[in-house]
Amino acid sequence: MKAHHHGHEHELEPEYGLPERLPEQERIVWQGSPSATALFQRVFHARGLVVYFSLLMALRVALAYQPEQGLAAALREASWMIPVAGLALMVFGLIAWLIARTTVYTITTRRVVMRIGIVLNVTFNLPFKRIASADLRLGASGVGDIALTLVPEDKIAFLHLWPHAKPWTVANPVPMMRCLPAAEQVGRLLHQACAQWAGRPLASTPASNSRDVEQHRDYSGHREVVNG
Numbered sequence: 001m002k003a004h005h006h007g008h009e010h011e012l013e014p015e016y017g018l019p020e021r022l023p024e025q026e027r028i029v030w031q032g033s034p035s036a037t038a039l040f041q042r043v044f045h046a047r048g049l050v051v052y053f054s055l056l057m058a059l060r061v062a063l064a065y066q067p068e069q070g071l072a073a074a075l076r077e078a079s080w081m082i083p084v085a086g087l088a089l090m091v092f093g094l095i096a097w098l099i100a101r102t103t104v105y106t107i108t109t110r111r112v113v114m115r116i117g118i119v120l121n122v123t124f125n126l127p128f129k130r131i132a133s134a135d136l137r138l139g140a141s142g143v144g145d146i147a148l149t150l151v152p153e154d155k156i157a158f159l160h161l162w163p164h165a166k167p168w169t170v171a172n173p174v175p176m177m178r179c180l181p182a183a184e185q186v187g188r189l190l191h192q193a194c195a196q197w198a199g200r201p202l203a204s205t206p207a208s209n210s211r212d213v214e215q216h217r218d219y220s221g222h223r224e225v226v227n228g
Helices: 036-042 046-064 070-078 081-102 183-198 224-227
Strands: 026-030 106-109 113-118 122-127 131-138 143-151 174-182 215-218
Touching: 026 183, 036 046, 036 081, 036 174, 046 070, 046 081, 081 113, 106 183, 131 183, 143 183, 174 183
Parallel strands: none
Antiparallel strands: 026 106, 106 113, 113 122, 131 143, 131 215, 143 174
16 A cells, blocks of 8 residues: 655655665555544644634623623624634644645555655654554544554654654654554554564454544564564
8 A cells, every 4th residue: 555646746755755765675565644634633633623712702702792782793793703713723724734745654564664744854764673562543434543662762852753743752752653544454564564574473453343432452563572
């Protein structure tokens, strides 16, 4: 499964989404990008923003309401907030779209590569031997995140990773492939690639119970090898 190329802005890359061509013995297992819609909803909390601006407008109407002028006058008094709220949502939506457009996650037979950054692209190479565990957080409609916990001696600054970092891990940042469509399939491919790299039989993975309930799965069958 490969990502769709977005125009020609990255045509100078030796290989799409990668800082250099892969060695002959290494191949791409999966390549893709986050869902812009899911980024808008999860990273920028679109629903929360709508609720926030709705409450602000309701408060403004309540403060402006005077019985002799009626509700219509109060609504007109607060109407200036509608374009402000709309603009804020459009800006966050645009940022989410740009993040999705410029991000490429790649799983090879030896590593995970994250090419991120809207203005300045940064590429993080995460060899399997430096990944202690991989945890899948699966949400509704099959969209999910895969957190890649690195071995203790490896650290990437949270600000360098955001929003491709597990939330609330500022002190010990955890790289995360965010808002992946068909995330469970991607997790299985990662698990299989890690198991084959480690030279161990592929461990069984529990089946999905429900797509509407968030689930956490550990795809780190190679833990003993990479930590050894």
